[in-house]
Amino acid sequence: MAKSPAPYNIHDYDVPLTTVDSVLFTVHDEKLKVLLVQRGNAPFAGKWGLPGGFIEQGTDVDLEMCAIRKLKEKTGIAPPYIEQLLSQGGASRDPRGWSVTIVFYALVAHVNCEPHIDSVTDVQWREVSALSAKDLAFDHGQIIQLAHERLQQKALYSIVPAYALPNEFTFTELQALHEVIIGTTLEKKSFRRRIEKAELLIDTGKSTVARGRPAKLYKVKPEGRAYRFVRNLES
Amino acid sequence: MAKSPAPYNIHDYDVPLTTVDSVLFTVHDEKLKVLLVQRGNAPFAGKWGLPGGFIEQGTDVDLEMCAIRKLKEKTGIAPPYIEQLLSQGGASRDPRGWSVTIVFYALVAHVNCEPHIDSVTDVQWREVSALSAKDLAFDHGQIIQLAHERLQQKALYSIVPAYALPNEFTFTELQALHEVIIGTTLEKKSFRRRIEKAELLIDTGKSTVARGRPAKLYKVKPEGRAYRFVRNLES
DNA sequence: TTAGATAGTGTCTTATCGCCACTTATGCGT
DNA sequence: ACGCATAAGTGGCGATAAGACACTATCTAA
Known part of the structure; x- marks a missing residue:
C-alpha cells in the first residue's frame, strides 16, 4: 500500500482488464442491424463480437472518444449519435480474469458506411432478431439485447432513431x-x-x-x- | 502484442485505473442527503468524496457486488436499492493518470444506518443542495448532480424512492x-x-x-x- | 384525364391529469 | 361526552392528450 504521489504503478492496484465496446445500430431492408466484428485473437478467436477494445491512453481523451475511435476504424465514419449504455464487469465474463467493459450504443445511416464495410471481411451488419447469444463472444449477446431495449424506449419517446x-x-x-x-x-x-x-x-x-x-x-x-x-x- | 493464452499479464494491456463509486441517497429532516467519505490518501487527501474504491478481484463477483461491499463497510448495511448510473473515464480526471469509475446510485432509509455512521468521523450525510462541486474530490460533484437528476426522474415516474x-x-x-x-x-x-x-x-x-x-x-x-x-x- | 399511390389533415371518441372541494376518521381540549 | 382541530382519503369536473380512422391533397403513369 506504499503510495508515492508522482510515480504511478499499475501494480499497486487491483485493476481489472478494462475495455470499451459499442453496439452500433442501423436499419436496412426494414430490418434492425448491429455491427459485429470477427475476433482474430483469443479469447473467443473466430467468434463475432462487438467492435471495441482497449483504451489508448495517449490518444483517447475520454471513454466516449475511445468508443468513437473504434467505430471510425470499423466503419470509416464517426456515428452521428452515441450514448453510454452501461458497464458490465465481473470475475467470470472473460477467461483471462476480472474484466470490465464500458458499453456505448450508437446509430448510423446505413448508406454512409456501406462502402467501407463491404471492403472488409471481418466486419458485418447482422440482423438483431436473428442473433443467438451463445454464438457471440463474451456476454455480447446480452448486451445487444439491453441496447435494443434502450433503443426501443428512445423510439417511443424521442426522435433519437432519426440518426439512423x-x-x-x-x-x-x-x-x-x-x-x-x-x-x-x-x-x-x-x-x-x-x-x-x-x-x-x-x-x-x-x-x-x-x-x-x-x-x-x-x-x-x-x-x-x-x-x-x-x-x-x-x- | 504477444499473447499467450493462459498467463495473463496486466502489463500487456493499456489498462486505466479502474474504481467503483456510489452515490448513496437518503432523506432526513425533509432534506435530500448523500453519503460522503473523507479521503485519507492522495490524491485529494482530506477532501470529501463518494464512497468507493478498487475492485477486490478475489472478493467481488461483479461490479454491483463491489459497490455494495463498499457501502456496507461505510454504513453497516447493504442498501435496499442500487442501480448503475454511468461510468466516467478520461485522461485528466485523476492526477495519477487515465482512470475510469463505474458509478452506482443507491437508496437507504436514514434510520437504518444512523448508528453506524454516527460512530465514525470520516463518513457523513451531507445535504445535496448545499454541496459545492469544487470542494469535492475528482469529478464527484458533477456525478452527484447526475445521480440527483436520475433520482428525480425516478420520483416522477416510479416508486423507487420508496427504498429511502x-x-x-x-x-x-x-x-x-x-x-x-x-x-x-x-x-x-x-x-x-x-x-x-x-x-x-x-x-x-x-x-x-x-x-x-x-x-x-x-x-x-x-x-x-x-x-x-x-x-x-x-x- | 383518370386510376393508383402515397402524404398529410379533420374530427370524434376515450383516457388521463390537474385541480379543489368534500367526506371520513381519529386525537385532544374542555 | 361533545365538538373542534387535524390529517387521510375520495368525488367529480373541466382541460388536455392519445387512439382510431375516414377524409382530402398532390403527385406519377398510362
Whole structure:
C-alpha cells in the first residue's frame, strides 16, 4: 500500500482488464442491424463480437472518444449519435480474469458506411432478431439485447432513431424506422403529433419526387442534439 | 502484442485505473442527503468524496457486488436499492493518470444506518443542495448532480424512492419524499392515482396512530423489485 | 384525364391529469 | 361526552392528450 504521489504503478492496484465496446445500430431492408466484428485473437478467436477494445491512453481523451475511435476504424465514419449504455464487469465474463467493459450504443445511416464495410471481411451488419447469444463472444449477446431495449424506449419517446437515417428524411421514413425498432406498427396521426410537438425537426423546404404525393423532407435540429453529439455531417 | 493464452499479464494491456463509486441517497429532516467519505490518501487527501474504491478481484463477483461491499463497510448495511448510473473515464480526471469509475446510485432509509455512521468521523450525510462541486474530490460533484437528476426522474415516474423509507410507510410520507427529491409540491390526488395504478405497493392492513385520521401503512411489493434488488430487509 | 399511390389533415371518441372541494376518521381540549 | 382541530382519503369536473380512422391533397403513369 506504499503510495508515492508522482510515480504511478499499475501494480499497486487491483485493476481489472478494462475495455470499451459499442453496439452500433442501423436499419436496412426494414430490418434492425448491429455491427459485429470477427475476433482474430483469443479469447473467443473466430467468434463475432462487438467492435471495441482497449483504451489508448495517449490518444483517447475520454471513454466516449475511445468508443468513437473504434467505430471510425470499423466503419470509416464517426456515428452521428452515441450514448453510454452501461458497464458490465465481473470475475467470470472473460477467461483471462476480472474484466470490465464500458458499453456505448450508437446509430448510423446505413448508406454512409456501406462502402467501407463491404471492403472488409471481418466486419458485418447482422440482423438483431436473428442473433443467438451463445454464438457471440463474451456476454455480447446480452448486451445487444439491453441496447435494443434502450433503443426501443428512445423510439417511443424521442426522435433519437432519426440518426439512423440520412440527413434528410420524410415523416413516413421516420415512422417506418421507429416501427422496425419497436417491432409493431404506430398510428400515423399520433406519431406525427408527437414529433411535431417536440419541435426537434426542421422543414428543409424540399420534397421527395416519387409516385404519390410528394413528402416534405426534414432534418434534425442542431439543438435537438442536447444529448452529447459527435460530429455534424450535414452541410 | 504477444499473447499467450493462459498467463495473463496486466502489463500487456493499456489498462486505466479502474474504481467503483456510489452515490448513496437518503432523506432526513425533509432534506435530500448523500453519503460522503473523507479521503485519507492522495490524491485529494482530506477532501470529501463518494464512497468507493478498487475492485477486490478475489472478493467481488461483479461490479454491483463491489459497490455494495463498499457501502456496507461505510454504513453497516447493504442498501435496499442500487442501480448503475454511468461510468466516467478520461485522461485528466485523476492526477495519477487515465482512470475510469463505474458509478452506482443507491437508496437507504436514514434510520437504518444512523448508528453506524454516527460512530465514525470520516463518513457523513451531507445535504445535496448545499454541496459545492469544487470542494469535492475528482469529478464527484458533477456525478452527484447526475445521480440527483436520475433520482428525480425516478420520483416522477416510479416508486423507487420508496427504498429511502422504512419498510412500512404511508402514502403521505411517500409523497413528501418525492417532493423533497424533485424540489416542488405534487398534487395529492394525481400522486395517489399514479401510485395505485402501478400496483407496486401492498396494504399491510396496519395504520398509523396519531392526531388526525389514521393512515394506511404500505410496503413495496417484492415483484416491484423488477430492477435488480439487493437484499430483503423486510420480514 | 383518370386510376393508383402515397402524404398529410379533420374530427370524434376515450383516457388521463390537474385541480379543489368534500367526506371520513381519529386525537385532544374542555 | 361533545365538538373542534387535524390529517387521510375520495368525488367529480373541466382541460388536455392519445387512439382510431375516414377524409382530402398532390403527385406519377398510362
